[in-house]
Amino acid sequence: MSVGGELGRLFPHVTQRSGYRYFFYQKHHGRGGPEAAQWATDVDEEEEFGIFNQADLFDTTDYQGSLYGIRLRLEPDRQVLVLGTVGQQVAKFPEASTGPHWHGFPLGPLQKNLGTPHPPERPLPRDALQRMVDAQLLTNPERKRLLKGKII
Amino acid sequence: MSLPLGPCRSFSIPGEEITWAGECPWYKSYCFGTESGKVIFLVASEDGQPDVLSESKVSNEAINDVAFWKNLIGITTRSEVLVYRGPLSEAGLSLISGSLSGAHGIIATPRGRLLAPMGTEGLFCFDGEQASESLGWIDRPAQRVHNYYKVVYLGESHGNEILACATRADGLARIEFDAADANRVVSLSAPCVDLIDVCPLRSEEHPFAVAGLSLDRSLVFVRDILALSEENPRRLRFDGLQGTPYSLLYAVGQLLLLTSAEIVIFPDLASLFLDGEPLDHPIDAYHSPVQAVEAFIVSERYLMVVTDEGVRVSEIHPVALAGNGRVSPEGNLNVPVWTDTQEIPRPLPTEWASLVA
Numbered sequence: 001m002s003v004g005g006e007l008g009r010l011f012p013h014v015t016q017r018s019g020y021r022y023f024f025y026q027k028h029h030g031r032g033g034p035e036a037a038q039w040a041t042d043v044d045e046e047e048e049f050g051i052f053n054q055a056d057l058f059d060t061t062d063y064q065g066s067l068y069g070i071r072l073r074l075e076p077d078r079q080v081l082v083l084g085t086v087g088q089q090v091a092k093f094p095e096a097s098t099g100p101h102w103h104g105f106p107l108g109p110l111q112k113n114l115g116t117p118h119p120p121e122r123p124l125p126r127d128a129l130q131r132m133v134d135a136q137l138l139t140n141p142e143r144k145r146l147l148k149g150k151i152i
Numbered sequence: 153m154s155l156p157l158g159p160c161r162s163f164s165i166p167g168e169e170i171t172w173a174g175e176c177p178w179y180k181s182y183c184f185g186t187e188s189g190k191v192i193f194l195v196a197s198e199d200g201q202p203d204v205l206s207e208s209k210v211s212n213e214a215i216n217d218v219a220f221w222k223n224l225i226g227i228t229t230r231s232e233v234l235v236y237r238g239p240l241s242e243a244g245l246s247l248i249s250g251s252l253s254g255a256h257g258i259i260a261t262p263r264g265r266l267l268a269p270m271g272t273e274g275l276f277c278f279d280g281e282q283a284s285e286s287l288g289w290i291d292r293p294a295q296r297v298h299n300y301y302k303v304v305y306l307g308e309s310h311g312n313e314i315l316a317c318a319t320r321a322d323g324l325a326r327i328e329f330d331a332a333d334a335n336r337v338v339s340l341s342a343p344c345v346d347l348i349d350v351c352p353l354r355s356e357e358h359p360f361a362v363a364g365l366s367l368d369r370s371l372v373f374v375r376d377i378l379a380l381s382e383e384n385p386r387r388l389r390f391d392g393l394q395g396t397p398y399s400l401l402y403a404v405g406q407l408l409l410l411t412s413a414e415i416v417i418f419p420d421l422a423s424l425f426l427d428g429e430p431l432d433h434p435i436d437a438y439h440s441p442v443q444a445v446e447a448f449i450v451s452e453r454y455l456m457v458v459t460d461e462g463v464r465v466s467e468i469h470p471v472a473l474a475g476n477g478r479v480s481p482e483g484n485l486n487v488p489v490w491t492d493t494q495e496i497p498r499p500l501p502t503e504w505a506s507l508v509a
Contacts, residue, residue, distance in 0.1 A: 079396055082367070086272055086299050087320045087346065110254035110271050111231035120252070123230050140460050142412070144171055144445045145398070147187060148216035149230030149256050151348055151367065152396060152412070 007031075010101060011049045015056040021101040022049050028105045035114070037105040038085040043071065051083065051091050052104055058135035062125040065095035069104070072137060080142070080152050084108075089152060090124050109149040123149065155438055155490050156406055156419050156469040157455065164462030165192060171214045173448055173456040173463045178220070178239040179205060182450075184463070185215025191227060193240065208244050210234055217257035219266060221280045226266040230254040233268045233276045235288065249288045251276055261305045261313050265329060269300030269317065279333055293337050293509035298322045306352050307359050309378060316362045316377055318347040323504075324364050324385065326377045337509045338380050342502045344368060345387070349400040353407075353422045354452075361426055363407060365400035369393050370500055371409075373425045381506045388431065388497040390416075392439075403449045405471030410447040415440050415457065419471055421497075434494035441489065464488070 008025040015022070024045055027036045039048060055061075055069035062068070069091045071081040080089050084106025093104040112121040129146055132138045142152040164170070165184065172185030176193050184192045189211035213229035220226075225245065227234045231254045236245035255268035255276055264280030270290065278288035292298075299320040306314045309328075317325040323341030346367035353361040353373075364372035364385070373386045395413025402408070407418040417438040424431055445458040450465075457464045 077394070082346070087301075087367075108271060109230060110256070110273070111252070112273055113251075113253045123254070139412075139443060141443050141445045144169065144187065144214065144460075147214040147230065148171055148446070149254055150216065150398070150446070 008103075009045070011045060013049070015053045017057050017059075018097075020052075020056055020097075022052050023101040023103045024048065025103050025105075028103070035118075037088065037107070039106060040083055040085055043083055047071070048091075048104070052093055052102065054137075055091075055093060058131065058137065060128050060131045060135065060137070062128040065097060066128075067093040067095075067102075067104075068107070068124055068128040068132070069093065070132065070137060080138075087151065090146070092124075109146065109151075155492070156417060156471070157438075157490075158467035158469065160464050160466045160488060162462050162464050165194075168192070169214075169460075170458055170463055171445060172217060173450070173458055174218055175450045176220065178223075181205065182465075183218065185218055185227070187214040189213055189215060189229065191215060191218060191225075206240050208240055210236070210245065213254075217255075217268075219258045219260040221260035221264050221266065224248075224260075224264075224266065224280050224283060226258040226260060226268065226278070228255040228258045228268050233258065233270070233288075235266060235278050235283075237283070248283060249278055249286070251288070251290065253290075256301050257303070259303055259305055261315070261329075262308075263313055263329075265313065265333075267303055267315070269303050271301065272297050272299050274298075275300050275303070275317075275327070277333065291335060295509040296322075296507065298325060298337065298339065298509075301347070302349050303327070304350055304352055304362070306362065306377065309360070314360060314378065316350045316352070316364075318350040318364055320348065321346050323347055324350065324362070324372060324374065324377075324380070326380050339507050339509070340380055340385065340504045341507070342387075342504050344500075345370070345372065345502065347372065348397060351400050351402045351407075353402055353426060355422075355426055358426050363400055363402065363422065363425075365397050365409065367397060369397050369411075371400070371497075375426065381508070384502070384504050386425065386431075387500040387502045389500055390435075390437070390495050390497055392437070392493060392495045394439075398444070399447050401447060401449050401455070403455070403468045404453050406468055408447065408449075408455065408468075410444055410457070412443065413441060415442055415444065415447065423471060431497050431499070434496050437493050437495050439491045439493060 011022040051069040055067040071083040088106035092107040169187035176183035192207040233251040235249040258268040266278040268276035274290040274292035302318040313329040315327040325339035349365040370389045395411030399410040
């Protein structure tokens with residue numbers, strides 16, 4: 001399937017809370033250039049959609065409406081797993097509430113200046129991070145570590 | 153077996169959330185970074201309440217690291233690297249260099265290099281000796297992207313400054329800086345290793361020995377990082393460790409490990425490794441449950457643990473002198489709970505691959 005000239009696949013189900021549809025762009029799944037963040041190869045489509053569904057369920061959104069998710073494992077012990085190929089632990093789902101579908105990609109822990117014409121790549125915003133703590137997805141020490149650009 | 157840690161003192165700053173703790177050579181006192189982007193220099197009063205000496209708001213982001221060299225101070229957040237000239241005046245600190253990309257931390261070497269690992273962006277470098285002419289630069293090896301996460305200074309060899317760097321899935325790297333600021337990177341990686349911290353095992357006999365911490369809770373030991381491509385690191389796991397690994401620290405012979413769930417002290421592990429012992433018998437370990445943000449070593453013998461409540465400071469006793477160090481319940485001293493155990497490390501066969509860049 002192609003959307004806007006980009007190849008990928010639409011997930012067959014919609015999110016539990018808002019009924020959002022989700023598209024897997026190939027550029028974030030091993031076929032993008034060096035600037036495209038890549039999902040870790042051990043995150044399958046079911047799990048990637050699960051991260052998005054959880055972000056929608058807990059409304060972990062920033063002031064612009066983008067959603068953010070983490071790969072939370074509870075058994076055998078609680079751990080926030082890596083979800084991107086360079087150790088990222090947060091996924092960003094850019095605001096698409098009026099579009100046909102959403103998509104997502106791993107977000108790095110640090111701000112990156114990509115040079116003109118690209119805007120800087122910004123890490124997880126504070127408001128979305130606080131919503132993750134309020135939803136008890138993260139502890140307060142973990143919130144502080146993410147604010148420091150550290151692994152959790 | 154007795155706890156190699158002295159009584160614990162707590163600090164907090166009303167209205168501020170501490171995110172970094174260390175010492176300031178300008179004032180010879182404790183220094184803190186905050187979530188609100190301030191650097192605060194202070195000393196403790198007799199009754200244990202902190203006296204704020206002075207503060208400087210340098211960012212809108214949480215301070216994640218601070219390093220000093222002479223009158224320079226390097227400060228990092230997830231969104232910027234900042235180099236200021238000090239000391240602090242009424243007008244604040246004077247900004248002289250920086251980067252609008254973030255870094256995981258910053259160190260200062262004895263020759264005045266300020267180095268900040270910026271993940272896949274590279275290594276921010278600023279030569280303090282050339283502070284009036286240089287704005288700093290970002291170093292990236294030409295052959296391959298490295299994910300710079302934590303860098304530590306080890307010492308000098310043949311006139312070069314030698315550093316070790318944890319580069320996540322890219323493994324353990326040795327970085328050599330020559331006098332002209334050119335550098336060479338040699339690294340070792342392995343499929344299961346995601347190296348998130350590295351610390352020097354300061355020893356007269358093995359000045360370039362290091363230990364590393366992988367996200368899978370394994371520990372990596374190297375006796376001589378100058379021989380990185382000749383001697384494979386040793387990798388061990390203690391199955392009794394709990395939580396996600398955060399930091400690996402070394403002071404006065406003690407190896408300390410912070411995770412999301414506890415802090416663990418291994419009093420003999422580093423010396424056993426450096427002495428070439430087989431490490432196939434029970435090793436002493438002290439565990440204390442804590443949900444900490446980060447831990448730091450100050451003045452090479454104080455452990456500072458940053459928690460939600462503030463900072464806990466304890467003196468670490470040298471291995472040979474570790475007597476009865478049980479914490480005292482007097483005054484404002486906190487009494488963390490410690491459990492002593494003996495654990496047999498499990499060696500992990502690892503296929504290392506070398507890269508020179």
